[in-house]
Amino acid sequence: MEDELKKLGADELKELQLWQKRMIIVFAITMVCLPVVVVTDLIIVFSRTEAWLVFLVLLALVVLSGFIQFSQRCPRYSYRLGFQSRLLVPDNCKRCDVGLK
Numbered sequence: 796m797e798d799e800l801k802k803l804g805a806d807e808l809k810e811l812q813l814w815q816k817r818m819i820i821v822f823a824i825t826m827v828c829l830p831v832v833v834v835t836d837l838i839i840v841f842s843r844t845e846a847w848l849v850f851l852v853l854l855a856l857v858v859l860s861g862f863i864q865f866s867q868r869c870p871r872y873s874y875r876l877g878f879q880s881r882l883l884v885p886d887n888c889k890r891c892d893v894g895l896k
């Protein structure tokens with residue numbers, strides 16, 4: 796019985812993998828945008844308006860990644876997994892110890 800509680804269903808595991816995929820995609824986009832912005836600014840020098848637009852886009856990416864990070868809860872006891880992980884799904888939930896992979 797206790798072993799059953801420690802296992803997640805295929806759908807729950809699939810959802811966690813999807814969450815990880817979303818985090819990696821937004822992180823990768825942000826990490827590509829940062830050097831592109833710096834290099835572009837060095838080459839064409841942004842006007843004040845362009846710099847603000849670029850800043851807002853980068854800020855939106857950071858907010859989006861934070862939203863995705865903290866959107867996923869442990870399927871067992873609803874503890875937010877974003878507090879336990881940076882980018883990758885942890886092996887086990889630190890709150891209830893259910894296997895997450």
Ligand SMILES: [Zn+2]
Nearest residue numbers: 869888890891
């Ligand atoms: Zn848990």
